Amino acid sequence: MTIELASAENAENPGSTGSAEGTTGASAAGEGSAALDLLAQQVRDLVDAVVLTGAPQDEIVEITAELAVLTDRLRALRRTSRHPLAFDPEGVPRHAGNAVTGSANPYALPLVSQVTPDRTIRAELSFRQVHEGPPTSVHGGVSAMILDHVLGQAVAVAGGAGMTGTLTLRYVRRVPYGEPLVATAEYVRSEGRKSWAEGRIALPDGTPLVEATGLFITPRVWKEEMTGAQ
């Protein structure tokens, strides 16, 4: 596997035509263009509107046809390259297409995480109704995805970036949507290519809702690429 890093050659956002007003090109931290980020946010708003719509049948049919035209227009301009992976100044891996943090990915919240002075990963977040699982609560798999990511970031900033080997969750209380929450994760320890982290999604006062522990393994092939081994 080749890990594609942002560089002078590939830093230009592959999703951008380069001519649209307001596009900035990818930053060194692997962010998407401003125009693409706005498009992604518009699609998130659209998804929320679909989930919550009370429109009559004929209106839904008409809107669906209009959206199909826009979808075809975008599909015709499909890019072939991936968003570059880059590291922000704090060492957090980022790319604009990521399913959790990607500013250019409508599927992503997007989660915005920071590294605190004690190397904890911290992200303030708020789920939306689109994340609903059990009535009035966030789907457990969505919480797992967020925790997988922040635990992965915690081991990455500690130098043990890897793929998730195991992720263990304890769902302590129901996770509400539409309310401010906080996700945090800390690196715990490493043994060879294995690194462990723990984290949680909590209320702002620290009350835990979901707790997680995870094992991340730096794939042998990554190590070989980094060390130049055959």
Ligand SMILES: CCCCCCCCCCCCCC(=O)SCCNC(=O)CCNC(=O)[C@H](O)C(C)(C)COP(=O)(O)OP(=O)(O)OC[C@H]1O[C@@H](n2cnc3c(N)ncnc32)[C@H](O)[C@@H]1OP(=O)(O)O
């Ligand atoms: C630099 C880039 C940074 C990028 C990213 C940061 C992103 C930020 C956040 C993103 C976060 C989101 C992240 C995601 O979403 S990652 C997506 C979800 N995870 C995967 O898809 C992983 C799929 N599996 C694999 O790719 C390989 O199996 C891995 C890489 C895991 C190991 O294959 P590899 O060939 O390298 O290793 P090995 O077979 O020689 O085994 C080595 C050791 O590990 C032990 N073992 C193996 N598997 C498991 C297991 N499942 N549980 C427990 N232990 C396991 C094994 O027994 C052995 O132990 P020992 O005998 O030595 O004691």
